[in-house]
Amino acid sequence: MNFQFDNVSHMLNMDGHGAYVWTAVVVTVLLMTWLIINPLLQGRNVFKEIAREVSREQLRQDAVKEGT
Amino acid sequence: MNWNWFYRMGSPRWFYESTSRWLPWLAALTFVLLAGGLVWGLAFAPQDAKQGNSFRIIYLHVPASFLALAGYFLMATAGAIGLIWKMKLSYMVMKCAAPLGAVLTFLALFTGAVWGKPTWGSYWVWDARVTSMLILLFLYLGVLALQYAFDSKDVGNKASAILALVGTVNIPIIYKSVDWWFTLHQPATIRFTEAPSMHPDMFQPLLVMILGFYCFYAVALILSVRVEILARERKTSWVRERVKQATQNTLGAGL
């Protein structure tokens, strides 16, 4: 197993096929990252929403207790 | 035979809590496999004798195509399990598998097109496999569109599960027909098949990438199913308990 290219610019160029290979790589990496980031962000939003609901209910319960 | 494990698996809470434990490990493994396989394939695998370096796209294209098709079957199976055993969790899996599979199918088509330019001389060729992939994308889009068309989530789930199942019956027929159609119209110049036996130096990184894509699929699917679970089970006490704990922890860290 050897490194197939002379240097970095050779690897970027890939004997003229670099544009194709690297486009495919960049688009794939971007889309796959998005597939991971998107649920993480959504999950955080849902988590925050539930936390807000929970604390609102907590406040209401506390108020009822103080009232009695 | 004891079926308890099966019903326990259908419980969203069990799923959420057990995946919390091992998801980070799976994610780490995925990252290692994908990064390793990609570097191996892009920089260390020998170049193809005929296609030169453009063949390196195979390390993205083939795994994406694999997962696009496997994802459809997974989606349909989850839908069937939902229809038969009325499991909430399996509908959630089906719902999350649809956009994931559609993106992977698009990716397979995109990398295929980019690969086609230096190999066939054009971005789009009506090759049998390319055409079948395009139809697979249409099937995914149909399931997605149907899912969101209904006001009632329950009806939307069931309807798209049935559509996914009908699609599964159709996929082999579609593949065979498109294959037949292609041999009928095949221009002699563009026939392109991978070498029957790939050199092990080229094949090993491909295997790593395929494995990595499978793990990636699992991670992405589990992540979005977890979001779905949180959103649907927001009123239950176990979700509230978890949220309370998490907010207390972050408050403590902040103080």
Added chain:
Amino acid sequence: MISNTGFWAFLRRDLLLINRRRGEVASPLIFFIMAATFVPLATTPDAELLKDIAPGIIWVMALLATLLSAESLFASDYQDGSLEQLLISPQLIVMPVLGKVTAHWLTTGLPLTLVSPLLGLLLSLPTDGYLPMMAGLAVGTGCLSLLAALGAALTVSLPKGGLLLTLIVMPLYMPVIIFGSATAQYSIQGLAWTGPLAILGAMLALAIALCPLAISSVLRLTTIN
């Protein structure tokens, strides 16, 4: 027990209903002819070029015409509640569904098949192609009707289901289109055209066996809820 009296009853009933509004039957047919007329205008009147693409054009137009008429398959029964009444019985309504689909085919697929020679004439289809094209259309539009009915059942409760119906059904049409137009193309090229026709027949048999089952369970799902 699934009685087959449901089949004839519903076939008769739907044909009677369709007979009352004949305009609806005529529209897909007129669309079929009109749209095909546009092809030479949009491309070329050259007979040599047209004859190669004629089977394909006729098939694509047949597909669109079937889809256009499919939306109304269960719509009126859904709106006036008779579909719900039918579904109250616990058994699968396979035979009534098959009767309704047959009525749909008799009023769209069959007329399309019968006027297709006219289109063949307009698109300069060689005379050898007429019989295979009609045979292919007769069998293939049966498949198209069954699949369209499945789409119609899935979207029957949606206020604007028509476009969605086309989206979900079209990918399923792919094999029928391939073998349907191949039947006519084979005969033009002087090959044995019974092969693709036999495959179309096999697809129709499979569709007749599976689609009504799927349609009746889908209807139960989309109407009762």
